[in-house]
Amino acid sequence: MPELPEVETIVRDLQKRIIGRKITGVTVPFPGIIANPVEEFCKDLVEAHFERLHRRGKIILADLSSGATLLIHLGMTGRLLLVPSSAPFEKHTHVLLNLGPDEHLRYVDVRRFGFLLTLGKNEVSNLLEGKKLGQEPFSIPEQEFCERLSTRKANIKAVLLNQTVVAGIGNIYADEILHRAGINPLLRAADLRTSQVKRLYRTMVEVLTEAIERKGSSVSDYVDASGRKGRYQDYHRVYRRTGQPCITCGTHITRKIIAGRSTHFCRVCQPFTKE
DNA sequence: GTCGATGTTATCAA
DNA sequence: TTTGATAACATCGA
Numbered sequence: 001m002p003e004l005p006e007v008e009t010i011v012r013d014l015q016k017r018i019i020g021r022k023i024t025g026v027t028v029p030f031p032g033i034i035a036n037p038v039e040e041f042c043k044d045l046v047e048a049h050f051e052r053l054h055r056r057g058k059i060i061l062a063d064l065s066s067g068a069t070l071l072i073h074l075g076m077t078g079r080l081l082l083v084p085s086s087a088p089f090e091k092h093t094h095v096l097l098n099l100g101p102d103e104h105l106r107y108v109d110v111r112r113f114g115f116l117l118t119l120g121k122n123e124v125s126n127l128l129e130g131k132k133l134g135q136e137p138f139s140i141p142e143q144e145f146c147e148r149l150s151t152r153k154a155n156i157k158a159v160l161l162n163q164t165v166v167a168g169i170g171n172i173y174a175d176e177i178l179h180r181a182g183i184n185p186l187l188r189a190a191d192l193r194t195s196q197v198k199r200l201y202r203t204m205v206e207v208l209t210e211a212i213e214r215k216g217s218s219v220s221d222y223v224d225a226s227g228r229k230g231r232y233q234d235y236h237r238v239y240r241r242t243g244q245p246c247i248t249c250g251t252h253i254t255r256k257i258i259a260g261r262s263t264h265f266c267r268v269c270q271p272f273t274k275e
Numbered sequence: 276g277t278c279g280a281t282g283t284t285a286t287c288a289a
Numbered sequence: 290t291t292t293g294a295t296a297a298c299a300t301c302g303a
Contacts, residue, residue, distance in 0.1 A: 001281060058282080076281050077300085092300090111299045113282060154293055163283080171281060220280070260295065261281070 002074040003058060004137065004168030005211035006222050006230065010080055011055045013225045017082055018050045018099065025098035033094040033109065035117040044068035044118035045097065057133055057167030061124065068118045071127075075113030081106045082225045110221075132164040137204050140166060146197045149189040156192065156200075157185035158259035169204070172217055172239045175264045177207045179238045184270045185263050210235070238264040
């Protein structure tokens with residue numbers, strides 16, 4: 001489940017290792033994972049150098065010397081791995097980029113919810129605008145965050161998962177952020193008091209920052225580009241801790257489907273009442 | 276054989 | 290037009 005901290009970890013790891021390097025060949029064992037015509041995709045990539053690597057929400061963006069940008073979304077189970085060419089060929093490997101004779105950048109994705117795509121410069125901003133992707137949690141001003149929540153009548157859990165409100169939060173971090181803020185996931189966003197929204201803003205930044213420091217959460221099969229697991233799962237206070245005692249008050253953690261997703265929270269620390 | 280895991284989007288309804 | 294609720298997608302492991 002790559003969310004913002006996992007994607008950020010992958011980008012930072014790869015920045016050190018692929019900037020300036022040339023893509024000498026492209027193989028696409030499963031073309032269905034490529035969102036533009038495969039011929040175009042390969043043409044944009046072959047012989048191009050990686051010039052810049054960055055992230056927008058959960059999307060990885062690689063600017064290439066060909067003028068194109070390679071855009072990668074990992075979906076639920078996508079993994080981007082930088083491995084020796086001789087590394088065993090994993091099942092569900094859908095794309096291979098040769099970086100010279102010795103190394104591969106491989107895209108592996110069991111459930112195939114992810115995708116890869118090459119776009120021109122303008123097309124990238126068009127796509128992000130078209131998706132109406134929200135601001136980054138680290139750059140949205142507090143006041144704007146408050147304003148965006150104030151018009152939302154959906155429950156706060158759904159609003160945090162909504163990528164058009166703020167980009168990058170998924171199921172794990174939505175639960176962790178709400179617990180730390182002491183806010184019940186079922187409360188409507190617009191009903192939250194200003195003090196609650198401010199606390200939510202602060203804990204959002206705190207939780208995501210700490211998760212990045214711990215290199216993300218490895219709850220299913222997440223690993224970074226070097227195959228290393230994250231450690232933030234060891235610091236989860238609610239996510240997948242159903243029935244276990246709340247770190248704060250000892251009450252057992254409740255699990256309930258909210259916004260169509262497994263939601264974990266403490267009934268006592270996150271009461272269903274406004275302050 | 277069934278269910279649960281989740282990011283995104285299509286679809287429908289208001 | 291916008292928003293919200295829900296199902297569907299895909300595959301594996303329990």
